Amino acid sequence: MAQVLICGAAIVTLSMGIRHGFGLWLQPITMERGWTRETFAFALAIQNLTWGVAGLFVGMVADRFGAYRVLLAGSLIYALGLATMAVAATPLAFTASAGVLLGIAQAGTTYAVVYGVVGRNIDPARRSWAMGVTAAAGSFGQFLMLPVESALISGVHWAGIAAFAGVGWQSALFILAGLALLIMPLAVGLKERPLAASTAGQQSIVQALREAFGYRSFQLLMAGYFVCGFQVVFIGVHLPSYLKDHGLTPQVATIALALIGLFNIFGTYAAGSLGQRYPKRHILSAIYILRSMAIVAFLAAPLTAASVYVFAAAMGLLWLSTVPPTNAVVAQVFGVRHFSMLSGFIFLSHQLGSFLGAWLGGKLYDATGNYDVVWGIAVALGVFAALINLPVRETAIHRPAMAAA
Amino acid sequence: MKRRFAGWLHSRAFWGVASLLALGLVFTAYLQPGLMFELANQVWNCF
Numbered sequence: 001m002a003q004v005l006i007c008g009a010a011i012v013t014l015s016m017g018i019r020h021g022f023g024l025w026l027q028p029i030t031m032e033r034g035w036t037r038e039t040f041a042f043a044l045a046i047q048n049l050t051w052g053v054a055g056l057f058v059g060m061v062a063d064r065f066g067a068y069r070v071l072l073a074g075s076l077i078y079a080l081g082l083a084t085m086a087v088a089a090t091p092l093a094f095t096a097s098a099g100v101l102l103g104i105a106q107a108g109t110t111y112a113v114v115y116g117v118v119g120r121n122i123d124p125a126r127r128s129w130a131m132g133v134t135a136a137a138g139s140f141g142q143f144l145m146l147p148v149e150s151a152l153i154s155g156v157h158w159a160g161i162a163a164f165a166g167v168g169w170q171s172a173l174f175i176l177a178g179l180a181l182l183i184m185p186l187a188v189g190l191k192e193r194p195l196a197a198s199t200a201g202q203q204s205i206v207q208a209l210r211e212a213f214g215y216r217s218f219q220l221l222m223a224g225y226f227v228c229g230f231q232v233v234f235i236g237v238h239l240p241s242y243l244k245d246h247g248l249t250p251q252v253a254t255i256a257l258a259l260i261g262l263f264n265i266f267g268t269y270a271a272g273s274l275g276q277r278y279p280k281r282h283i284l285s286a287i288y289i290l291r292s293m294a295i296v297a298f299l300a301a302p303l304t305a306a307s308v309y310v311f312a313a314a315m316g317l318l319w320l321s322t323v324p325p326t327n328a329v330v331a332q333v334f335g336v337r338h339f340s341m342l343s344g345f346i347f348l349s350h351q352l353g354s355f356l357g358a359w360l361g362g363k364l365y366d367a368t369g370n371y372d373v374v375w376g377i378a379v380a381l382g383v384f385a386a387l388i389n390l391p392v393r394e395t396a397i398h399r400p401a402m403a404a405a
Numbered sequence: 406m407k408r409r410f411a412g413w414l415h416s417r418a419f420w421g422v423a424s425l426l427a428l429g430l431v432f433t434a435y436l437q438p439g440l441m442f443e444l445a446n447q448v449w450n451c452f
Contacts, residue, residue, distance in 0.1 A: 147434035151442055258435035262428060 004121045005130060007189025008114045009137030011071065014183055015078065015109035017141025018176050019102070021149030022047075025085075028153060028169040029094075039091045043099040045355065050103025051110075052351030058107040059116070059344030060205055063337065067117045071187035074108025078180035081105050086173035109183055111138065111323060112347055116340035117190045119331040127331060128280065131324040132272010139268045139320055143261035149176070203399075208338040211399075212345070217333060217392040221326055222349040224284060227385035228322045229353030231291055231378050235315060236260075238361040242371050243308060252305045256312035263316025270317070272324035280325035280332075281392040287325075288389065291318050292382030299375055333397050 026040050062070040081101030088094040107113075114134060122130040152172035203211070212218045240253035274283050298311040330346060331339050357378075364373045413419045434441040 143428075144431050147431060147438060147441065150438060151434075154438075154442070254435055258432055262432055265428070 001122055001126075001130075003189045004117055005133055007186045008118055008134050011109060011183050011186045011190070012111065012114055012134055012138040013141035013144070014179060014186075015074075015106060015141070016138035017145030018078070018082075018149075018180060019106055020142040021146045022098070024146070024149050024153055025169055025173075032169075033089070033094075035091060035094075039094065043091075043095040045358070046095055046099030047103040047106070048351050048354055050100050051106045052348040054104045054107035055112050055344035055347050055351075056341065057344075058104070059112050059340035059342070060338075062108075062113045062116050062340040063205075066192045067113045067340070068187050068191040070108050070113050071190060072184055074105050074113070075181055075183035075187065077101055078105035078109060078183065079177040082173050082177035082180060086170045086177075105180070107344070109180075111135070111327065112340045112343040114190070115327050115331075115343055116336065117192060119327075119336040119339045120192065124332070126276070128275030128324055128328040129273050131328050132269045132275065135272060135320055135323040136265050136269035138323075139261070139264040143258075143265060146257075146261070152176070202337055205338065205341065208334070208342065209345075211397065212334060212342050215333070215397065217329070217394075218342070218346075220388045220392050221329060222346055224288065224385040224389050225322065225326055225346050225350040226353035227288065227381040228326075229350035229355075230357035230381055231353075232319060232357070233354040234357035234361045234374060234378055237358045238365070238371060238374070241365075243303075245370070246303050248303070248305065248308065252308055255305075256308050259309055259312035260316040260319055263313045264319040264321075267317035267319055267321040268323060271321035272328075275325045275328050280329045280394055281389050283325045284322060284329075284389040284392070285386045287318050287321050288382045289386035291315065292379045292386070294318070295375060295379050295382070329392060329394055332394055335396065 022044060026037060029035070030037055030040050058070055058074075081097050081104075084097035084101065085094065088097050111134070115131060118130050118134055119127060149172065152175055153169050236257075239256065240250070243253045243256070244250070271283055271287065294311060294314040298307065301307045326346060327343055330342050334342055360377070361371065361374050365371055430441075
């Protein structure tokens, strides 16, 4: 169990951490290549959508052939994507590398795949906690890698990497490609015995999908996760601009993002641990309603640096804390045979919400001149998600046909 | 000596303090990136 947890946590730390700092490359790459910001933003939007869509297929492969092979391929594609991102000289090549390759790589090295192994190898009684530990590791990776990538881009002139010194952002991407390759040895710790041989007579992929999509609780979880993606990405992308519009310094925005990252670690771990003792639907409802309350309080209170820090800490606690309970419910209800694939479908919903949160934030800002409408939508969606998670059923689904077989 | 070292590794307090120090260090990197780069270079130069 310890091996699965340590290797799984380390893999998610790397995979989630490396991608978290991609925004830092916007300025150096667009300046050097002479591209617009839209070119860069488009590649990252494609990356998020590819991550969501590829997650479905990667999940199916991981459930069928084991996570180990998927992680090996994901690690290679991650490194290849980062290396080609460094040398891509045209917008199309950049979109293919930073968008498509890295999107596939993230699908193959993040939660859905790792959670499949965690779900299959850790006792159901401790599953929620274990998912909390893994998600907290991903949160730590995001918190850690932002300053690390910033340092790499600015060209830390360490003796050992003198060959890279002065090259700047390109060498930083090659170093990150090397880091992504570390996922390969870590994946050995998640090697499982072949799954197909031991599961004859069980559900096919089509049966599993038909069952999940016909089950109301699965639809409700998907809708809730959509809201999670919308809120998190809207705040992550647009909060710095919102603060700037209201006359706060960039330093305040930096500290706010750091606080979100820091408290996110504790929040995801706590949500996983609480899932051991309390109904996960209640935890999810509480997270969504608390997010709405935090946003309302933030907007109602006078905007100062202190109010921003309190809001950032509160949102940090609620940031990725939906990940462990949502995935734990899926494993609990549908079992772990097709878990990575089902988790992939839920995550696709999250990514569609993310896309909408980022895009609608900008679109409505351009249309109205402020973020008021989008904040309102975020609050309303939070209340909606809190309500729809309440009737989610957490008991294992009854399969009379399978039991008879 | 070896046993004492093993004792540390199994101590929750040790890992708790180490984790808090690591988190504090990363948080400082957000506030004072220059200071952290300097520190990283100093540590690297010790080898």
